[in-house]
Amino acid sequence: MKKHIIYIFLILMGIFACNTEEIEVYSSSRYLFFPDSAKGLDSVAFSFSHYPGETTHDASFHVALTGLPATENLEYKLEVVDSLTTALPEDYDLPEKLTFTAGATMDKLTIQCNNVREALKTQKVHVTFKIVENENFAPGLSGKQMIRIIFDNIQSPPLWWSGDVEKLLLGKYSPKKFEHFVFATKVNDLTDMSLSEVRELVMIFKVYLIENNITEEDGVTPMIDGIPAY
Structure with missing residues (x-):
């Protein structure tokens, strides 16, 4: 009987030792x-x-x-x-x-x-x-x-320049228009903005275009003519 108790005790000690070792290995590793x-x-x-x-x-x-x-x-x-x-x-x-x-x-x-x-x-x-x-x-x-x-650095419209933003507010994309929009508003990502928030920025953009007499790529057509927002 004593042998059985000793045997069980040794097994339990072995299990405890293994678990302790595993915990120590895990806790000491990152x-x-x-x-x-x-x-x-x-x-x-x-x-x-x-x-x-x-x-x-x-x-x-x-x-x-x-x-x-x-x-x-x-x-x-x-x-x-x-x-x-x-x-x-x-x-x-x-x-x-x-x-x-x-x-x-x-x-x-x-x-x-x-x-x-x-x-x-x-x-x-x-x-x-x-x-x-x-x-x-x-x-x-x-x-x-x-x-x-x-x-x-490939010229391309940002993903948000589409749908109602393009149709109702900013008009057709061009690299020059985008560049001036960023200069005027200090914003280059409208992804999470509502249309009303975008419209506020476009109004700032329109004032900037008028004050600085910015034209399209042809150097003649006023850029503001291509901005449908009002």
């Missing part, structure tokens, strides 16, 4: 992943043509932690995935030091994209990064370890 990833890749896409006058533009991503938050800022590492990248090194700048904030379970990563090559006016490029292991962090959830930035 994993990073991109929580907004869909189908294995968190992507940001934009065109420099929608940001008149800008030579740089930031793309931001959320970075999440699995494991215990650190008591001090810790560096992590990203690596370019060459097989999933067409951008050249001069097209982007990764921060020299990537740091996950002490005490946080969610942080932000910001990568600068550069509008320095004429090729971007006719070519869309992309750069892909993945989390790689270092002394502080390992890649986290499978399928959420990569991000991609897609960008160009």
Whole structure:
């Protein structure tokens, strides 16, 4: 009987030891992943043509932690995935030091994209990064370890310049009209605005066009003639 009790005791001790070991391994490890990833890749896409006058533009991503938050800022590492990248090194700048904030379970990563090559006016490029292991962090959830930035400087109307915004308020898109709209209103994205909010901006735009005598591409036709808003 005593042998059976001892045997059971040893089994329980073994189970307890295994569980303790698993907890210690988990609690001492930290994993990073991109929580907004869909189908294995968190992507940001934009065109420099929608940001008149800008030579740089930031793309931001959320970075999440699995494991215990650190008591001090810790560096992590990203690596370019060459097989999933067409951008050249001069097209982007990764921060020299990537740091996950002490005490946080969610942080932000910001990568600068550069509008320095004429090729971007006719070519869309992309750069892909993945989390790689270092002394502080390992890649986290499978399928959420990569991000991609897609960008160009190709003249094109923003997605919101369509439907009633085009028909009732701004009229037909042109690169020159868009550029002056941004200069006049200091706004380049109307995606989440109501028609009444857009109309207020268009009224500011119309005043700007009149005061500055802005014409269409032909240099003769007043641009305000193509603005249907009233």
